[in-house]
Amino acid sequence: MAVLVCGGAGYIGSHVNKMLSRQGRETVVFDNLVYGHREAVKWGQFIQGDLKNPDEIEAVFEKYPIDAVMHFAAYAYVGESVIDPEKYYMNNVACTLNLLHAMRKHGCNKIIFSSTCATYGEPEKVPIVEDMPQNPINPYGASKLMVERVLRDYGQAYGLKYAALRYFNAAGADPEGEIGEDHTPETHLIPLVLDAASGKRPDVKVFGTDYPTRDGSCIRDYIHVNDLGSAHILALERLERGGESDCFNLGNEKGTSVLEVIEAVKKVTGKDFKVTLTDRRPGDPATLVGGSGKAKTVLGWEPRYADIETIVEHAWRWHMRKMGEMNQ
Secondary structure (H helix, E strand, O other), X not given: OEEEEEOOOOHHHHHHHHHHHHOOOEEEEEEOOOOOOHHHOOOOEEEEOOOOOHHHHHHHHHHOOEEEEEEXXXXXXXXXXXXXXXXXXXXXXXXXXXXXXXXXXXXXXXEEEEXXXXXXXXXXXXXXXXXXXXXXXXXXXXXXXXXXXXXXXXXXXXXXXXXXEEEOEEEOOOOOOOOOOOOOOOOOHHHHXXXXXXXXXXXXXXXXXXXXXXXXOOEEOEEEHHHHHHHHXXXXXXXXXXXXXXXXXXXXOOOEEHHHHHHHHHHHHOOOOEEEEEOOOOOOOOEEOEOOHHHHHHHOOOOOOOOHHHHHHHHHHHHHHHHHHHHO
């Protein structure tokens, strides 16, 4: 039996695809390559297709014995979702309905869904735990919450088994350096700082230094992409054992400030670069840190690469390899 990895040419999906393959599982990657990279699919079968086209999904289920699905095929730019919410609701919600329809038709009843801490909105307190109110403040977060509710309803009505994994800030890269983070446009902090360290970017901007935090900059919970991957596999194994559907936060349970990330990059790379301090961006909470006790207790999950310098080191190794390939 095979695992269908939707969005498996993207950042997190490609890492999970590698980990599944290393575990000895057959994988089928389904990706439209709008944001994903064909060269990141080095394991399993690859099919270029789009969830907006039911016939293309149907063809996959007809050809391969799909037993479970991992769903990463979402648009994830928060700012863009505010400007163009239709794009997000069509892709993130409507396309997921197409996928679930095909799963039902072919008797596939297990799905691991890539959700987000953005479903919580601006939390009343930290660390954020799963039973706190979910009040997303942008269409991206709202689209993910809608899918969580769809999964719950499908579970009650059709017997679908699911795990919704609410990520905090995915970061780092494959420790073996084979794949990594490569977004266009790039909005994540660590790759932006690495661009400054490598001279690809003139500076790195810090948006706000007057927050009520230990150094005045925003604090976020950075979680290594391979630690996210291990949680996906543990969640799938739990469903395969007959475990109940559930939702889990995935974070390191400790926050790192923007300025601390910059210092970690300087230490790991040995590079100095310009840091520009500027005004806050609207809608940026001071602190977002997740409580992952439930994932640890229920899934037996434990982050392996929790140290920010290790996360940066793996990201830098990939960053330098990518720069070298571009310069060849």
